[in-house]
Amino acid sequence: MTDATADAEEAPPKRGKMPLVIGLVLGLAGAGAGYFLMAGGSEKETAKVEKTSDDIAFVPIQSMTIPIGTAENARYLRFSAQLEVSPSYADEVEKKMPRVVDVLNTYLRSVTLAELEDPSALLTLRAQMRRRIDLVVGGELVRDLLVMEFVVS
Structure with a gap:
């Protein structure tokens, strides 16, 4: 009798596959909903970009050459840009x-010159x-400010 009782206690209760199926269905539903939300959002954003692309003008800023550093080691920054x-x-901007x-x-x-040598200098x-x-x-x-030329020589 002790053997039968020990075998019954050691065997774990058998779980159903229902939680696995529910998790799988919910995961697929979430993935599908995410896809449709993103696909719908990108179409709206594309339409927005197309709508505003006709509503843009660019005003050029004359090209500038600016000396940087001292006379012994003079370097020059050539800069040109446009304003959107x-x-x-x-x-009025003109x-x-x-x-x-x-x-x-x-x-x-x-x-x-040290500031210009920084890799993130242009952003700053x-x-x-x-x-x-x-x-x-x-x-x-x-x-916006659109940088067309930014060269240190």
Whole structure:
């Protein structure tokens, strides 16, 4: 009698496969829902990009060559960019371009060669230039600063 009791106690109770099936069904349903949400969102975003792509104007900033460093080891930064604006604001931004060039020229002259050698320098400089442009032109007029040329020689 002790052997029969020991065998009954050692055998674990048999579990059904129902939790596994429920988990599988819920996982597939979640994956399908995620796919459809992402696919629907990308179509809406594509439509948004197509809608706004006709509503863009670019105002060029004249090319600048700026000396960096001392006279003994003079290096030069060649910089050119464009401002992305709404077509209705293009003329207003164009009128303020001398101030934009002045602000950028003043800022870029204060940048050191060590700052330019940093791999993330362009991101930092671009953010600083954009901030200064927004102060001069107005934050609501300029959408973005597009750097076309940034060469240190």
